[in-house]
Amino acid sequence: MSRAALRNVHIYDSRNSEYLGGVRQNGSITQRNFYDMLRILLVVSPPNQDIEVHPRGAETVIPADTAPLPPGHYDISCPQGSFSMTDESLVRRVHSRSSASRNTSFRDAVRARDGLCVLSGTPNGNAIINDWSAFEAAHVFPLERASLWTQCGFSRLVTQTPNTNSMNSVQNGLLLTSSIHCLFDNFLVSVNPYDGYKIITFGDDNFGLDGRTLHQNCRNTTNSENVVDELLFWHYRQCVLANMRGAGEPTFEWDFPPGTDMMKEIREGPAPTERLEIEISSRLQTHV
Structure with a gap:
């Protein structure tokens, strides 16, 4: 659709x-x-x-x-x-839940800094027992686009860099609830850092996010682990391209129940060649 x-x-x-x-x-x-x-x-x-x-x-x-x-x-x-x-290409991405969860240093750093969903403000009352089952550490810039990360020079903007991969810096992360993470990866909600960190919902505002402000936990001016404004704006720009141009970009299916022929669904879905390439790249990046 x-x-x-x-x-x-x-x-x-x-x-x-x-x-x-x-x-x-x-x-x-x-x-x-x-x-x-x-x-x-x-x-x-x-x-x-x-x-x-x-x-x-x-x-x-x-x-x-x-x-x-x-x-x-x-x-x-x-x-x-x-x-x-514009003929600028949209940087399509896949849902980053699996890759984020496999990098424990990224996950733990984002949880420690944010402590809640920074878009909805939903707190994690179960954090005291270390239960984060409804919350996920999301990458602002997708892991599977490592070559573009390098090309754009984004690593120079990140000061808190893990030993393995600068894309797994806490400054490229946000803590989101699981549902909102899906919307974020699908370019249906974003943050404009140059308009007071206002949140804009590009689809139906099912979760009441539109017009809210990104929570200060991830953008405290005295915190060296802040999410990088340029990365937030990069994501915002992708949302404009995905949702406003022509008929808009198709959305990807994320939900593949056990027994589903995932390859068949990808081949029959939108942008199958590119989707397959970024799926493979995403899986490779989990080992970097």
Whole structure:
């Protein structure tokens, strides 16, 4: 099913009425946020030219302010230039539960720093008996994309580096409940570190996360183990690409009960070749 089915905001090219994409507004996306999202989604030429957002069929320009973006249909224009849809590839990922749980130093460091789900604020009352069964240490940047991690130079941003793999630094981790971890890995919820660490839900807001603020436990300015802002924004950028462009990216199936022909489901699902490659890479990274 296309992610477009979740949208209540739709955008069009004012020049030819081509459908460009859209987003789900659960209440937290301001008009300024929307313009910033469009700057991720669209390539403007010349780069310093402004884009404008108009209610469909109207000349009124929506201001880039802190007012909530009303659901609806909008035309996009660039009066002093032109724009096109970015061809930047989405960095697809697989659910990281199994790989995270196998790296005990990463898991333990994230638990010790956060102590609760940093998106929902849900505390772990069972931590006193060392029961974390409903909580998981999630990687912000996926382990299976090690070559891209190196290419982007993200290791230089991490100061708390384990002996084995900088991607397993606590600064690349968040403690999440199991359900929210799935949404995070599927690019359906994210944090904008450059807008007060606001949480935005890109699908239906089933868990009441939209508009909340990332918990301070993982971003305390005096803590050298803070999650890295640039990694959070990288994840946020992927969410914009996955959910707003065209029909949106397909979602992967995570649940393979015993006896399921996993390979068959992957081959018959979306992006089968890439999915298989990152599944293999994910499993290899658990041994690094």
